[in-house]
Amino acid sequence: xxxxxLQKNHAYLGIAALLAFLIxxxxxxxxxxxxxxxxxxxxxxxxxxxxxFSGLTGYTNFGLAWFIGVSGYISSxxxxxxxxxxxxxxxxxxxxTSIASIGVGYILLRIKGVYFxxxxxxxxxxxRELFGTEYLTAITHGGKxxxxxxxxxxxxxxxxxxxxxxxxxxxxxxxxxxxFGLRLLAIREDELAAxxxxxxxxxxxxxxxxxxxxxxxxxGAIHFTYQNYIDPSFAFSIHLTLTxxxxxxxxxxxxxxxxxxxxxxxxxxxxxLWAELSLLYxxxxxxxxxxxxLFFPQGLLGWMKEREILPRIRKI
Amino acid sequence: MLNFLEILIxxxxxxxxxxxxxxGLTLVWGVVGIVNIAxxxxxxxxxxxxxxxxxxxxxxxxxxxxxxxxxxxxxxxGIHKKITERLVKEHELSALILTFGMSILxxxxxxxxxxxxxxxVSYLTGNFPLMGLVFAKSKTVSFGLAVGIxxxxxxxxxxxxxxxxxxxxxxxxxVALVCGINTMKMRMFTYGMxxxxxxxxxxxxxxQWVIFPQMGASYISKAFxxxxxxxxxxxxxxxxxxxxxxxxxxxxxQYLSAKMAQIIPSATILLxxxxxxxxxxxx
Numbered sequence: 063x064x065x066x067x068l069q070k071n072h073a074y075l076g077i078a079a080l081l082a083f084l085i086x087x088x089x090x091x092x093x094x095x096x097x098x099x100x101x102x103x104x105x106x107x108x109x110x111x112x113x114x115f116s117g118l119t120g121y122t123n124f125g126l127a128w129f130i131g132v133s134g135y136i137s138s139x140x141x142x143x144x145x146x147x148x149x150x151x152x153x154x155x156x157x158x159t160s161i162a163s164i165g166v167g168y169i170l171l172r173i174k175g176v177y178f179x180x181x182x183x184x185x186x187x188x189x190r191e192l193f194g195t196e197y198l199t200a201i202t203h204g205g206k207x208x209x210x211x212x213x214x215x216x217x218x219x220x221x222x223x224x225x226x227x228x229x230x231x232x233x234x235x236x237x238x239x240x241x242f243g244l245r246l247l248a249i250r251e252d253e254l255a256a257x258x259x260x261x262x263x264x265x266x267x268x269x270x271x272x273x274x275x276x277x278x279x280x281x282g283a284i285h286f287t288y289q290n291y292i293d294p295s296f297a298f299s300i301h302l303t304l305t306x307x308x309x310x311x312x313x314x315x316x317x318x319x320x321x322x323x324x325x326x327x328x329x330x331x332x333x334x335l336w337a338e339l340s341l342l343y344x345x346x347x348x349x350x351x352x353x354x355x356l357f358f359p360q361g362l363l364g365w366m367k368e369r370e371i372l373p374r375i376r377k378i
Numbered sequence: 379m380l381n382f383l384e385i386l387i388x389x390x391x392x393x394x395x396x397x398x399x400x401x402g403l404t405l406v407w408g409v410v411g412i413v414n415i416a417x418x419x420x421x422x423x424x425x426x427x428x429x430x431x432x433x434x435x436x437x438x439x440x441x442x443x444x445x446x447x448x449x450x451x452x453x454x455x456g457i458h459k460k461i462t463e464r465l466v467k468e469h470e471l472s473a474l475i476l477t478f479g480m481s482i483l484x485x486x487x488x489x490x491x492x493x494x495x496x497x498x499v500s501y502l503t504g505n506f507p508l509m510g511l512v513f514a515k516s517k518t519v520s521f522g523l524a525v526g527i528x529x530x531x532x533x534x535x536x537x538x539x540x541x542x543x544x545x546x547x548x549x550x551x552x553v554a555l556v557c558g559i560n561t562m563k564m565r566m567f568t569y570g571m572x573x574x575x576x577x578x579x580x581x582x583x584x585x586q587w588v589i590f591p592q593m594g595a596s597y598i599s600k601a602f603x604x605x606x607x608x609x610x611x612x613x614x615x616x617x618x619x620x621x622x623x624x625x626x627x628x629x630x631x632q633y634l635s636a637k638m639a640q641i642i643p644s645a646t647i648l649l650x651x652x653x654x655x656x657x658x659x660x661x
Contacts, residue, residue: 188644345486351479
């Protein structure tokens, strides 16, 4: 028997209530909870940003940390060395990262899948080494890192990332139900056929890539302002690429709300595991990734759509 | 000028070992169709294999090089049979994410059990002079071993029945299947060979450099650079690519800095993909 689909009005009411609750959090919750929700929101943007490009086009981006690190470095250096306000430093970092990603995409996105994935790993590793070399010490402070204070209150930072996460989800929601989103899906299913039908695949891929870079870069800038510190091994860490991918795979690749669910769950898991078994933490994540690919490749939302617990539409 | 020759030879010796890692990766990629991101981790495991055999069992490292080949071959066959064979028919990116997870799992477990201490196998230390040049003993022996294994691999692929079957599977799996080749078995065998090459390269590496759980990352990026240089699935290209990367690294280390040398793999990958994505060498 078919289950009745979710009532649209109820869904909107629920989202509005959740949003109101999230906006109100700094007025009553302790700093610990604000911090935790801030992290959830940062990783929501990372995961959704990864999903926006990789989930729709099927081009696996193993260089998410490159977006995060480059934007984080630009904004942190602007704040630390050139006394910019965070209000300007963040968007400048994100926009420059997005522009750089157009250049990278122009080189790497003309070639089929796997080469793209590995060269993004190489790019991230290479940039990390480059930022740590003695030749760039004058600009990047070399390998010893940059501590800085941005002078932003935790609550303002929280509202900023909440705004960004909401916008990111709205953009993902709009894109999946747009013609642009359909073109990206066509690339994932059969790139050659899509091209034959007149889709300018390289252009569409680069647009999605640059949009993903902008959103993830903005979240990266906020992330490092929140940490008050940046160094090459931290900014380009494999952890920053791996975690959002695991989150997205768990929630459901190519869905709008899957990455949110994954980010929420895995940030809590991180809180628990990190304290209990910090040394084995990364191996647990690696193992989860393998298990997800082998036994649960459609993710939680994909699974619920298959069982018709949720309606089978792209907008969820 | 003498100095230049010395650096060139140093680069060639370096490159011969890199080529082993790269050939393993390109072989598996070409025949099995799986991009093994965990390839570098098997190099690390190979290095630790030689280290523990040397420090616990006092096994001669040269013997562990030979011993590592069957050990890592069986390991590779096991992993392929249990895990990666399921993904052969899937989208290639599933395998990519899976081996990425495997890589993270292996090096973090290694870090957990063996800690982050830098270790080395102190065997064959010292130098010897030859024709006015100075050679490190360990590097010369490593070079000899790498050349031996490479020659063995080439002869096997060129003349043996299994080698021919592997090449056939690589060229066209469907036609190979029609001709009576058990392509599933060939994939398993090739995966084992790829891992064995990585493991053997690791044992050779432990003779000359320090080893630590995260060392795989630098070898996987070199191996990718080699595959991109040589063209996907091209064994001869991978050998040439390995030598090129080795010589480049020796030159940059000498004339610029060791830190800059670590940028070579990424720079090579980006440049080659920009200028000639099919690789420099014809199959």
